[in-house]
Amino acid sequence: MDAIELLKTRASNGKLTDPGPDEQSLRLALEAASRAPDHCGLRPWRVHLVRGSARVRLGELMAGALRRKNPDASPEELDKTRRKALRAPLVIVVSAVLKPHPKVPEVEQLLCAGTAAHAILLSLQASGYAAIWRTGAPAYDPDVKAAFGLGPQDAVIGFLYAGTPSQPAPEMARPSPEQFTVEWSS
Numbered sequence: 001m002d003a004i005e006l007l008k009t010r011a012s013n014g015k016l017t018d019p020g021p022d023e024q025s026l027r028l029a030l031e032a033a034s035r036a037p038d039h040c041g042l043r044p045w046r047v048h049l050v051r052g053s054a055r056v057r058l059g060e061l062m063a064g065a066l067r068r069k070n071p072d073a074s075p076e077e078l079d080k081t082r083r084k085a086l087r088a089p090l091v092i093v094v095s096a097v098l099k100p101h102p103k104v105p106e107v108e109q110l111l112c113a114g115t116a117a118h119a120i121l122l123s124l125q126a127s128g129y130a131a132i133w134r135t136g137a138p139a140y141d142p143d144v145k146a147a148f149g150l151g152p153q154d155a156v157i158g159f160l161y162a163g164t165p166s167q168p169a170p171e172m173a174r175p176s177p178e179q180f181t182v183e184w185s186s
Contacts, residue, residue, distance in 0.1 A: 006126050007122070010122055011125075011170075013131070013170075014087070016165065017164050020089030020164075021129045032122065036115040037111075040101060042112070045116040046150075047094055048092070048093040049091075050090070051091070056086070059082035069141075089164075095154060095155060098154055110157070117133060128164075129164060131163075133158045
């Protein structure tokens with residue numbers, strides 16, 4: 001698949017199963033992430049790979065975040081949250097470790113980590129896998145962030161659930177360029 005076709009057809013797919021990305025495809029995805037635009041070479045992105053039984057631990061972290069946010073969460077709600085970490089064979093947690101810098105504001109560092117995450121999604125699709133980018137309340141929970149070695153100023157950019165698609169990605173209406181483009185002139 002050529003690059004333009006990949007960019008035009010990229011789609012989130014949450015219907016994932018085994019196998020997860022093989023080591024070569026994962027390596028290519030991480031190499032693609034390393035090409036993210038990066039003002040001043042700060043490399044603010046971090047990537048944690050969560051697979052196997054580590055996903056159970058992630059599910060417990062997510063359930064703990066729900067419990068802290070909503071102490072009255074039912075056992076069913078907590079169990080549903082725990083299972084989120086098991087919906088794909090691989091969860092790629094992409095984060096931004098923000099550094100004070102006179103030329104690179106935090107927003108640029110967040111965007112840099114976001115483009116790294118997008119590169120991972122594109123590369124996985126090019127390798128025949130599928131993925132979906134999720135955040136939700138756990139991404140903003142201080143205990144979840146700390147579990148990944150992040151400080152209060154840092155950010156979880158997303159949980160990228162990756163695996164083999166069990167069905168095609170759902171069709172979604174996309175805007176035409178005319179719907180979001182304005183000619184700016186004098």
